[in-house]
Amino acid sequence: MAAEGLLANGMSPRMYDIFNRFAEQLAGSIDTLDLHNALAETASSLDLPSFAYLFPSVGANRATDLISTYPQRWTSHYLDRRYEGVDPVIHLARGRQEVFHWGADGGVLDLSTTQRQFMDEATQFGIRCGFTIPIHDRRGLFAALTFASDERRPLFFRVIERYERALQLVAVFFHIQARQRLTTSRMVDGVVLSRREMECLQWAARGKSAWDIGHILGISQRTAAFHLDNAKKKLGVRTITQAAIRFAISRSSDLT
Numbered sequence: 573m574a575a576e577g578l579l580a581n582g583m584s585p586r587m588y589d590i591f592n593r594f595a596e597q598l599a600g601s602i603d604t605l606d607l608h609n610a611l612a613e614t615a616s617s618l619d620l621p622s623f624a625y626l627f628p629s630v631g632a633n634r635a636t637d638l639i640s641t642y643p644q645r646w647t648s649h650y651l652d653r654r655y656e657g658v659d660p661v662i663h664l665a666r667g668r669q670e671v672f673h674w675g676a677d678g679g680v681l682d683l684s685t686t687q688r689q690f691m692d693e694a695t696q697f698g699i700r701c702g703f704t705i706p707i708h709d710r711r712g713l714f715a716a717l718t719f720a721s722d723e724r725r726p727l728f729f730r731v732i733e734r735y736e737r738a739l740q741l742v743a744v745f746f747h748i749q750a751r752q753r754l755t756t757s758r759m760v761d762g763v764v765l766s767r768r769e770m771e772c773l774q775w776a777a778r779g780k781s782a783w784d785i786g787h788i789l790g791i792s793q794r795t796a797a798f799h800l801d802n803a804k805k806k807l808g809v810r811t812i813t814q815a816a817i818r819f820a821i822s823r824s825s826d827l828t
Contacts (some may be wrong), residue, residue, distance in 0.1 A: 628714040646697035660687040665706035665716040674700040698722035705743040717743040769803040777816040
């Protein structure tokens with residue numbers, strides 16, 4: 573996105589510089605540690621105490637992922653107890669598109685007894701209030717990015733109010749990168765392929781023939797063709813080209 577477009581949409585020069593640095597870090601990221609560091613630097617630059625990006629599980633294909641600067645004891649406890657099913661912030665974010673503020677005392681969260689107990693636990697780790705950005709993408713996947721504070725500090729909410737739109741953009745960019753690294757790497761349009769099927773299809777999407785793929789992967793042309801044929805059948809298409817197109821689209825589709 574051009575600088576002129578970001579500035580024209582109300583992003584201040586300072587926020588643009590921060591966002592530009594963030595986008596560059598994401599583009600060069602390799603793993604979740606890189607993603608964590610990019611978002612941590614951005615949050616720190618804006619004086620936001622902590623963040624949590626939660627990408628809940630989608631059935632048996634993958635586990636819940638959490639990238640955050642929350643205390644590790646809390647995040648481990650959260651994942652071990654599968655608290656994404658109890659967390660009132662995640663529950664609310666699942667059902668809405670709009671951003672929202674929340675506090676441990678309830679308010680917009682409309683806490684049940686179990687959820688209130690959950691929030692009481694969270695406050696023991698310094699998570700008392702926050703600003704959450706729900707993310708719903710074209711693949712039907714859901715995630716949420718929360719910036720949180722240990723108390724209702726005026727500075728925290730001033731930053732959120734000033735940079736709310738920019739933080740939504742940060743959330744979208746982060747999710748696009750995180751989704752690519754955290755979703756099952758062998759899944760195409762909800763169909764799970766074997767490792768070899770995925771490898772062969774990736775090269776087919778780059779225009780490589782079965783002979784080329786066999787040479788690249790160190791397998792025979794016949795074996796490469798076998799895996800491509802299996803991938804084609806699993807995806808319910810008639811040709812390898814169609815399967816390769818499905819793969820390419822699944823990897824390049826953007827958010828709504």
